[in-house]
Amino acid sequence: MPCDTKIITSDFGYRDLLGNNNFHNGLDFGASMGSNVYAISSGTVVHAGFLNGYGISIIILHANGYRSLYGHLDEKQVVSLGDHVMQGDTIAFVGPKYLSNGKLNGFTTGPHLHLTIFDSHFHAINPRELNFMDIVLI
């Protein structure tokens, strides 16, 4: 699991967001601000910093070529570019809606964890199809 909560507040797929129909390329977990974010599998940190839409985010490249992206994180960094992480390692904390520079922490309405999993062709897949997570949809 990427965090301690099993509650999914926004599912993978099309959704109505701010009046627009957008494709949500991952899962939103209802994790509270400051709570731990964990690596879902071991790998190498290939991005650590601001990324449009995702805000402060981390991307881990895994041995099978898949990448996991964790978005809307706290600015206080736990891991850095090039670090090797193990499954279950704390890699970050859930961040606030607004960053210290006043910018929105990505496309977010409030603190939560966004998780996207890209396959080796960089296509976002539904994390729920991997069946490794014990989650609750609301």
Ligand SMILES: [Zn+2]
């Ligand atoms: Zn999201």
